[in-house]
Amino acid sequence: MLNNFPMLYPDELFYSALARYKQMNAIDSKLGLERDVYGIERHHKVGKSVYFPQRLGPFIERLPFYTNLSADELIWEHTMFPFYTAFMTEEKTTAIYNAMKYGNRMSIENMVGIPMSKIKTPQFLRYCPCCYEQDLNNFGESYWRRLPQVPGVLYCPTHQVLYKESAVDITKENLDYICADDDVCNAALSSDEVAAYKEFDERYVQNVQWLMQNRIRLPHNYMSSFYIDRLRDAELTSYAGNIKMTEFLEAFQTYYPASYLEMMQSAVSLEERNNWLKLFIRNTAKNRSPLRHLLVLQFLNVPLDKLFELEPVIGKRVRKRSNRVPIYSSEERKEQWLMLLSKHPNANRKELSKINNGLFAWLRIHEREWFDEVTPKGRKGCNQ
Ligand SMILES: [Zn+2]
Incomplete structure (x- = not known):
């Protein structure tokens, strides 16, 4: 029984709470911690991951009955699950959810497609130096938040300063459970907190937060039709919905500075025949990162909360479009x-x-x- 598992802070990664529990109880080995938390034997492996922990169901069962925490709350509010599954079907989302709740042979990163994705996740855990200071004043300790770990998020929306890399390298095999403290969160506050890309980042962060806080799924196939509708509104498709590719690519490149796209791991080159944006919008891309969905949505000027207010209208447009699609050769x-x-x-x-x-x-x-x-x-x- 885990009698003194700490309360989780808002947006705290489950990994971070485990690190604090380990420190609080002076548990000196990772294995000892995992046995304690998951109730597993030495020879059992627990799918261990900073972003996508597993066996959260068995973990919850080891908490005292008066604890309000549920596996559901952990998955949605304390892991990277809502961001990475936002554009997946309900089916896939449920499979990943269950794998996190009950455990799975495969790593969730593989199920989500992170290793295959062109969008690399940050190598080090990241943090906001101002949030960090504030936490120390308020709680006497700090913790790892989810938001700074999202690829493409640059600024802390509360303090408007750039997120910093800590010394915790999460790509390391056998990564230990490490708390956010002075040993690892010691990047100097530099003078580079300028407004570069701030406007883009602000909207990107808003959309990321929206994805993290809402449980609505926006599967690829729905989004594909939605994109065509919006591109048609912008006169970037033909009447039937064929994309005017050159015009679309040029408009995208005019909207975003090349260096920002570079930073978002999403540079677009007109010379490259199969550039990501072409594959993405044609729906031939194998793995479409949420980051890229958000880039395209922002280009189309669709804030996510508005997307759902518009939903009935979109339905009509989709139906209209399907009437326009040639049924006969x-x-x-x-x-x-x-x-x-x-x-x-x-x-x-x-x-x-x-x-x-x-x-x-x-x-x-x-x-x-x-x-x-x-x-x-x-x-x-x-x-x-
Ligand atoms: Zn901050």
Whole structure:
């Protein structure tokens, strides 16, 4: 039974609470801590991760009954789960959730796709020097927060200073449970706290926080349709929803400074045939990082909270669009037209257009030459 497990601070990583528990109880080995916390035997491995801890269900069972903490609260509020699963299907999200709750042979990082992603996660745990000072004054200790660990987050939204790297290298095999204290949080407050990219970062952070605080999932396939709708609004697609790729890429590059995209691990090069943005928007990318979803959403000027206010409207747009998507191939349409002509051998164009205006208009736009060849010209007077 874990009688004195500490209360978690707001936005604290579960890893951080484990580190504080270990220090409080002067537990000298990692293994000792894991046995204590998860109730496992020496030969059992516990999926250990700073971002995605596992076996949170068994952990909760070891807490005294009067503790209010639940595995659900831990997963949503004290791990990187809500950020990394935000653009996944409910199904995938549930699989990852269950793996974190009950344990899993595979690391969650693999399930989420972090090792394969072009977006690298920070090597060191990060912190805000001002939050750190404030914590020491308020609580007599500090802790590791989730927000600074999100790739692409640059500034602390409370203090407007750049996040700093601590000395805790989370890529290290056999990483110990280390508290946020003076030994590791000692980066000097430098004079580089300038406003570079601040505006972009501010909106990025707002969106990240929104993802962390809301349990709504925005799966890829939904987002793909949504992007097309918005690009169509911006006249960056054809009527049918085909993206005007060059114009889109240029607009994106005009919106974001190249150095900011570089810093976001998302530089776009027009020369590169398969640059990430092309694959991303065409829905051929294998792994689409939440960071890149947020970059595209910001470019489209869609704050996440607004996205959900708009939802019913988007539904209509999606339906509209699916009506516009050609259901028939050119050849099928031509065949239909020829049949229509043979049924109405004496009709003029005006009458033909009344019989099937959609087909008439489509062929006139897309197959003009062929259309003129097979369709009788206006025979004035014939049918009057
Ligand atoms: Zn701060």
